Amino acid sequence: MTATIAPVVKAPKRAGDRIFSGAALAGGLVILLALAAVAVFLVAESLPAFGAKATDIPGTAGQFPTFWAYVAPLAFGTVWAAVLALVFAIPFSIAIALFISHYAPRRIARGLGAIIDLLAAIPSVVYGAWGIFVFGPFVRPFWEFLAETFPWFPLFSGPVDPNARSILTVALVLAVMVIPIITALSREIFLQTPRLNEEAALALGATRWEMIRMTVLPFGRAGIVSASMLGLGRALGETLAVAMVLSPNVIISFFLLRSQNPTTVAANIALQFPEAFGTSVNVLMATGLVLFVITFAVNAASRAVIGRRAAGKGI
Amino acid sequence: MKHLRAGLAIGTALTAMIALSSCASNEPAATSSNGGSSSGAASLNGTLNGVGSSAQSNAQTAWAKGFQTANSSVTVNYDPQGSGAGRTAFEGGGADFAGSDSALPAAELSGDFKLCKAGTKGIDIPVYVSPIAIVYNLDGVKSLNLDASVLAKIFTGKIKKWNDSAIADLNKGTTLPSTAITPVYRSDKSGTSANFTDYMHQAAPSDWTAEAADLFPTGIGSGAAKGSGIVAAVTGGKGTIGYVDDSSVGSLSVAKIKVGDSYVAPSAEVASKSAETSPLDTSRTGNDVVVKINRTTTDSAEYPITLVSYLIACQQYQDSSRANLVKAYAEYVTSTDGQQAAADTAKSAPMTGTLLSKAQAAAASIK
Numbered sequence: 001m002t003a004t005i006a007p008v009v010k011a012p013k014r015a016g017d018r019i020f021s022g023a024a025l026a027g028g029l030v031i032l033l034a035l036a037a038v039a040v041f042l043v044a045e046s047l048p049a050f051g052a053k054a055t056d057i058p059g060t061a062g063q064f065p066t067f068w069a070y071v072a073p074l075a076f077g078t079v080w081a082a083v084l085a086l087v088f089a090i091p092f093s094i095a096i097a098l099f100i101s102h103y104a105p106r107r108i109a110r111g112l113g114a115i116i117d118l119l120a121a122i123p124s125v126v127y128g129a130w131g132i133f134v135f136g137p138f139v140r141p142f143w144e145f146l147a148e149t150f151p152w153f154p155l156f157s158g159p160v161d162p163n164a165r166s167i168l169t170v171a172l173v174l175a176v177m178v179i180p181i182i183t184a185l186s187r188e189i190f191l192q193t194p195r196l197n198e199e200a201a202l203a204l205g206a207t208r209w210e211m212i213r214m215t216v217l218p219f220g221r222a223g224i225v226s227a228s229m230l231g232l233g234r235a236l237g238e239t240l241a242v243a244m245v246l247s248p249n250v251i252i253s254f255f256l257l258r259s260q261n262p263t264t265v266a267a268n269i270a271l272q273f274p275e276a277f278g279t280s281v282n283v284l285m286a287t288g289l290v291l292f293v294i295t296f297a298v299n300a301a302s303r304a305v306i307g308r309r310a311a312g313k314g315i
Numbered sequence: 316m317k318h319l320r321a322g323l324a325i326g327t328a329l330t331a332m333i334a335l336s337s338c339a340s341n342e343p344a345a346t347s348s349n350g351g352s353s354s355g356a357a358s359l360n361g362t363l364n365g366v367g368s369s370a371q372s373n374a375q376t377a378w379a380k381g382f383q384t385a386n387s388s389v390t391v392n393y394d395p396q397g398s399g400a401g402r403t404a405f406e407g408g409g410a411d412f413a414g415s416d417s418a419l420p421a422a423e424l425s426g427d428f429k430l431c432k433a434g435t436k437g438i439d440i441p442v443y444v445s446p447i448a449i450v451y452n453l454d455g456v457k458s459l460n461l462d463a464s465v466l467a468k469i470f471t472g473k474i475k476k477w478n479d480s481a482i483a484d485l486n487k488g489t490t491l492p493s494t495a496i497t498p499v500y501r502s503d504k505s506g507t508s509a510n511f512t513d514y515m516h517q518a519a520p521s522d523w524t525a526e527a528a529d530l531f532p533t534g535i536g537s538g539a540a541k542g543s544g545i546v547a548a549v550t551g552g553k554g555t556i557g558y559v560d561d562s563s564v565g566s567l568s569v570a571k572i573k574v575g576d577s578y579v580a581p582s583a584e585v586a587s588k589s590a591e592t593s594p595l596d597t598s599r600t601g602n603d604v605v606v607k608i609n610r611t612t613t614d615s616a617e618y619p620i621t622l623v624s625y626l627i628a629c630q631q632y633q634d635s636s637r638a639n640l641v642k643a644y645a646e647y648v649t650s651t652d653g654q655q656a657a658a659d660t661a662k663s664a665p666m667t668g669t670l671l672s673k674a675q676a677a678a679a680s681i682k
Binding site for chain 1: 369396397398399400402403422423495497502503504505529530533534536537538539544547551552554555
């Protein structure tokens with residue numbers, strides 16, 4: 001009599017369920033709305049800029065004939081500085097993350113992890129001041145050495161800025177700011193590597209480095225890409241540290257050590273906005289819109305990369 | 316009927332009293348003049364919000380402190396967001412007054428002022444005068460003479476070494492090293508840049524062909540954000556030269572500028588004299604007081620690279636209590652006490668003579 005199987009019933013919806021799903025939905029919608037509001041605001045403020053006269057564009061009178069001539073060097077500088085920063089930050093971050101997850105004794109690993117996380121909590125104005133007063137003077141002799149030793153290498157051609165306020169210094173400061181982000185995420189992903197895979201590799205006679213190459217890195221590849229993209233996002237949008245450290249020009253230039261450096265969109269807005277009025281405010285807003293689009297494109301590209309990797313290399 | 320009338324009378328009296336007292340809390344100066352009290356300023360209350368020039372920041376802090384000490388129920392807030400931001404905020408009604416390193420440009424003067432009575436405009440009142448120092452960092456050279464032409468050639472990159480004959484001619488008896496010169500300029504828009512470029516353009520037009528500009532033309536030298544950034548860059552580099560407000564020079568060496576046949580170092584005295592003797596902009600009408608600093612002066616008691624910064628207020632506010640507050644504040648700022656307070660705190664040059672009385676008259680004309 002007791003063995004009758006109850007028909008499948010829908011689980012009754014309790015108040016808690018409904019509240020939670022409602023709250024989660026609301027949270028998701030608020031984010032979308034906020035993003036939409038930012039986009040609408042940027043577009044609305046930017047519209048007058050596209051037809052701006054040369055005299056309304058910041059810079060020496062008539063220096064930039066159209067808005068696009070003004071924004072192109074800024075967009076270049078933004079991507080250039082961020083990419084340079086990632087070139088330094090990614091290898092360092094992966095090395096630190098691997099050290100913490102697979103090499104360091106547990107006690108040291110925990111302390112080191114906390115210290116790296118702390119780096120992310122330092123405000124960018126502090127990084128800016130550090131860049132001006134400590135890091136710049138510190139790296140200047142190295143930059144001078146580079147310029148004197150490799151004068152034939154175009155990127156290093158002088159004259160070196162007397163305070164090392166060049167794009168290479170800025171890229172290194174940005175790298176230091178980005179490292180904690182990439183490290184923290186990579187570390188967590190490396191720790192997720194299935195224990196069985198690692199032990200199997202070791203059992204086959206792999207050394208620790210071979211084990212990491214065979215199991216940890218392939219497993220974490222998508223994670224490393226997404227961590228790097230998050231870092232890239234921070235580097236693209238970083239404002240104050242760049243504004244303080246860089247000697248900025250609105251130019252396209254690949255020289256790493258000179259005083260005339262391509263500046264970034266965010267730093268340029270920060271420096272020009274307080275004294276801007278009339279249509280030049282709209283022009284600055286429109287450069288912000290361009291940054292918004294760049295960031296969006298970078299994120300979409302990284303999503304695509306992660307999606308392809310995850311689909312191809314399931315573990 | 317009698318009762319009713321008495322009731323009415325009492326009622327009217329009560330209403331009048333309430334009206335009067337509420338009037339007293341809203342429009343202090345109006346009641347004090349009605350009451351015949353002579354201590355009009357003592358009954359001021361409310362909050363005064365200013366936005367504008369960061370050059371005025373220290374002076375505004377001193378003025379706010381002095382004004383609040385004299386009027387304990389008034390709060391003065393000054394937000395040093397920058398001159399352009401200040402003017403925009405004031406014109407849009409977001410600030411009661413603006414601090415600005417440049418006088419209202421014609422384009423803005425023809426626009427609307429939200430807080431001002433319809434048909435009236437904003438006026439510029441000079442409040443802050445400060446010399447701009449040419450600072451440099453060159454090993455072994457403690458004293459340096461420069462003129463407009465040499466400065467313009469340095470900042471356009473035509474003079475590249477410190478031992479260039481043009482510099483040596485001005486500094487006979489000083490041994491100049493062959494160090495390369497790195498000019499350091501402001502990478503943000505600034506009144507300091509506007510005054511410095513105006514000086515070079517007027518005093519050496521053939522060497523500095525560009526008009527005065529808030530944004531220093533880039534391409535030569537190294538850019539640094541804000542006055543503090545210039546000081547850091549000049550201090551940290553070798554063979555650097557830059558321009559900053561005289562109050563933030565610190566331990567850097569300051570060049571003397573050729574005026575007439577002699578060389579003048581920046582100081583409060585020479586800047587005050589320069590501001591006082593310079594002509595006013597005659598295109599301005601009424602109480603709009605705008606100084607055109609004489610950049611080509613030959614009087615060695617003057618210093619041509621001097622910045623005059625303005626307090627911008629309505630000639631006539633829509634709101635009379637706001638008008639009273641701004642007027643009282645502007646009167647304090649342009650008083651000898653106010654000017655001295657700024658000189659003590661911000662190391663500015665106190666205004667003197669006719670310029671001071673013109674500024675005071677403009678402040679008193681606010682309605």
